[in-house]
Amino acid sequence: MTGSRADRGRSAAPYAMAAPAVILFVVFILVPIGYAIWLSLHAMRVRGAGFGIRTEVFVALENYVTALRDTALFAALRHMLAYGVIMVPATMGLALLFALLLDAPRVGGKRASRITIFLPYAVPGVIASLLWGFIYLPAVSPVSAALEAVGLPAANFFGDVSVFFSVANIAVWGSVGFNMVVLYTTLRAIPKELYEAARLDGASEWRIALRIKIPLLRPALVMTSVFTLIGMLQVFSEPATLRPMTNTITQDWVPLMRIYQQAFVDNDIYLGAASSVLLAGATVLLSLGALAVFRFRRHAR
Amino acid sequence: MSQRTKIVPTLVLALGGVYALLPLLWVVIAATKRSDELFTTFSGWPSFTGGFFDNLGQLGAYGDGRFWLWMLNSLIYAGGGAFLTVVISVACGYALAKYRFAGRKLIFAALLAGVLVPQITLAIPQYLLLSDLNLVGTYWSVILPSVISPYSIYLCRIYAEAAVPDEILEAGRVDGAGEFRLLWSVGVPIMTPGLVTVFLLQFIGIWNNFLLPYIMLADDNLFPLTVGLYSLLNRGASQPALYTLVISGSLLSIIPIIALFLFLQRFWRLDLVAGSVKG
Numbered sequence: 299m300t301g302s303r304a305d306r307g308r309s310a311a312p313y314a315m316a317a318p319a320v321i322l323f324v325v326f327i328l329v330p331i332g333y334a335i336w337l338s339l340h341a342m343r344v345r346g347a348g349f350g351i352r353t354e355v356f357v358a359l360e361n362y363v364t365a366l367r368d369t370a371l372f373a374a375l376r377h378m379l380a381y382g383v384i385m386v387p388a389t390m391g392l393a394l395l396f397a398l399l400l401d402a403p404r405v406g407g408k409r410a411s412r413i414t415i416f417l418p419y420a421v422p423g424v425i426a427s428l429l430w431g432f433i434y435l436p437a438v439s440p441v442s443a444a445l446e447a448v449g450l451p452a453a454n455f456f457g458d459v460s461v462f463f464s465v466a467n468i469a470v471w472g473s474v475g476f477n478m479v480v481l482y483t484t485l486r487a488i489p490k491e492l493y494e495a496a497r498l499d500g501a502s503e504w505r506i507a508l509r510i511k512i513p514l515l516r517p518a519l520v521m522t523s524v525f526t527l528i529g530m531l532q533v534f535s536e537p538a539t540l541r542p543m544t545n546t547i548t549q550d551w552v553p554l555m556r557i558y559q560q561a562f563v564d565n566d567i568y569l570g571a572a573s574s575v576l577l578a579g580a581t582v583l584l585s586l587g588a589l590a591v592f593r594f595r596r597h598a599r
Numbered sequence: 600m601s602q603r604t605k606i607v608p609t610l611v612l613a614l615g616g617v618y619a620l621l622p623l624l625w626v627v628i629a630a631t632k633r634s635d636e637l638f639t640t641f642s643g644w645p646s647f648t649g650g651f652f653d654n655l656g657q658l659g660a661y662g663d664g665r666f667w668l669w670m671l672n673s674l675i676y677a678g679g680g681a682f683l684t685v686v687i688s689v690a691c692g693y694a695l696a697k698y699r700f701a702g703r704k705l706i707f708a709a710l711l712a713g714v715l716v717p718q719i720t721l722a723i724p725q726y727l728l729l730s731d732l733n734l735v736g737t738y739w740s741v742i743l744p745s746v747i748s749p750y751s752i753y754l755c756r757i758y759a760e761a762a763v764p765d766e767i768l769e770a771g772r773v774d775g776a777g778e779f780r781l782l783w784s785v786g787v788p789i790m791t792p793g794l795v796t797v798f799l800l801q802f803i804g805i806w807n808n809f810l811l812p813y814i815m816l817a818d819d820n821l822f823p824l825t826v827g828l829y830s831l832l833n834r835g836a837s838q839p840a841l842y843t844l845v846i847s848g849s850l851l852s853i854i855p856i857i858a859l860f861l862f863l864q865r866f867w868r869l870d871l872v873a874g875s876v877k878g
Contacts, residue, residue, distance in 0.1 A: 311694075311777075312694040312700045313700065313702075315691060315694035316690070316691045316695065318690065318691070319687045319752055320706060322746060322747035323709065323749070326725060326747050327747060329728065330724035330725045330728060331716065333724040333727065333728060334724040337723075392615070396611075399611060402608060404603070404604055404605050405604065405608045405609050405612060406604040406609040407612060411616045413864065414616035414620060415612075415615045415619045417620075417860070418619050419803070420853070420860040422806060422808075422809070422825050423807055423825075424809045425824075426622070428828065429623070430622055432625070432626075432629065432846065438629070440625060471618070474619075475619065534810055535809040535810065538829075539829060542833050558810075558814075567727065571723055571724065581715065581716070582715050
């Protein structure tokens with residue numbers, strides 16, 4: 299008797315343990331996804347002449363057509379891509395470089411630089427943007443002050459081209475350290491014997507890094523790159539915070555700012571939902587694409 | 600080959616450190632300046648006219664001490680949210696790792712897909728759902744959507760699989776311990792290092808979050824620091840005197856999180872994050 303009761307308790311236990319997470323997952327992730335898709339297929343229309351009643355009607359793919367024809371959304375996408383082309387390689391390249399240096403023999407100050415470079419990860423994007431924003435602001439910029447002190451013209455951080463570097467720099471500053479530590483920790487877990495032999499054969503540290511360490515890091519590089527790409531698609535707080543400081547950054551500068559504007563400023567949540575479904579779709583495709591490339595490579599070997 | 604320190608790689612790492620510290624150094628210097636000094640004195644050197652304490656006083660006085668309220672709110676959102684995330688994630692991750700039950704694969708696949716879905720794209724429908732539930736503009740509107748974190752559950756599952764031995768669980772069952780008791784007194788203690796990491800990742804994630812509270816909250820008594828300072832900066836665009844408040848506010852807002860970060864540094868187990876990509 300007690301045996302069967304224990305068995306029953308045991309079979310119910312995992313469900314009870316998983317239940318809170320599953321319920322929250324359904325309520326705050328699945329239902330919102332479904333709701334966003336439902337909204338994206340509807341619109342608010344005025345029925346009847348004169349002061350008709352506003353009702354929600356099914357409009358099929360109309361919002362998607364509008365979203366895909368929205369020149370402001372495409373301008374925002376172009377800005378995001380220009381930002382991403384700078385931000386993603388710079389973040390990943392620096393993170394990899396620093397991780398390899400931390401793992402290389404006879405490099406000084408490792409502990410101090412590891413902690414220092416990781417530190418910006420703890421600074422909120424908004425605060426990081428405020429700090430960098432003041433460094434970019436001509437009136438208080440120490441960089442411009444230093445340039446002028448040696449007789450050079452002040453730097454313009456909010457130019458048509460330089461603004462992309464300025465925004466990307468904030469994201470790079472905030473995310474290099476985290477990626478660096480993940481890559482470094484992965485490197486530390488690799489058995490040393492794998493490159494001791496190469497070292498005895500006289501291979502240089504750079505050669506060991508290129509031929510042995512980087513290939514072994516590939517899974518970690520793929521994961522950190524996917525997270526960095528997702529971060530690129532969701533860029534919002536940096537340009538939104540810099541906006542009061544410059545006219546170069548408009549109210550709809552990147553896709554999320556455009557979506558926010560559609561949904562909350564123009565009060566068209568239906569169009570905003572369609573745009574965000576498109577953006578989410580792009581994110582998932584991009585992530586799956588990156589993972590598929592990785593799988594393919596692994597099987598090809 | 601000599602065994603002395605290599606200069607170039609050391610220098611490159613040091614430059615990385617300088618880059619990381621530069622804005623933090625700037626904010627410490629700028630916070631020492633009175634608002635009339637901010638635009639007139641050299642920005643690479645602090646001021647010793649007592650501006651720092653003036654700024655602190657003004658910041659504390661702003662909106663009847665609203666700044667301290669924002670800090671308290673950030674602590675509530677990040678601390679409460681991260682704690683609840685850990686409780687929910689460890690139970691689910693442990694169940695996924697330690698039991699074979701119908702639906703297990705489905706839950707795991709859904710969670711993996713959930714890691715890829717950008718949280719932020721969910722913000723509009725989450726806002727509408729919470730407003731139907733009359734929860735928009737409350738603490739819950741920021742905490743509840745933050746508590747479900749597929750990535751945290753994923754990390755907990757991996758850690759439970761690697762760290763909690765089945766033999767100890769079996770021995771506990773023979774001794775008559777119930778399943779929840781096993782989770783609480785065997786699983787959780789063994790998993791504590793991993794749980795600290797999940798807590799920290801989540802704490803920093805929520806503390807740094809901007810879009811979710813920005814969308815959910817209108818009453819500035821409920822703002823976290825990020826939204827509060829953002830609103831202060833927006834006002835500062837027309838009143839440069841507020842700039843000094845924004846600057847000293849930024850400095851004060853990063854001190855607690857950097858302190859927490861440095862204090863808990865040795866408890867970070869980022870090999871857990873790194874290990875999650877093996878195989």
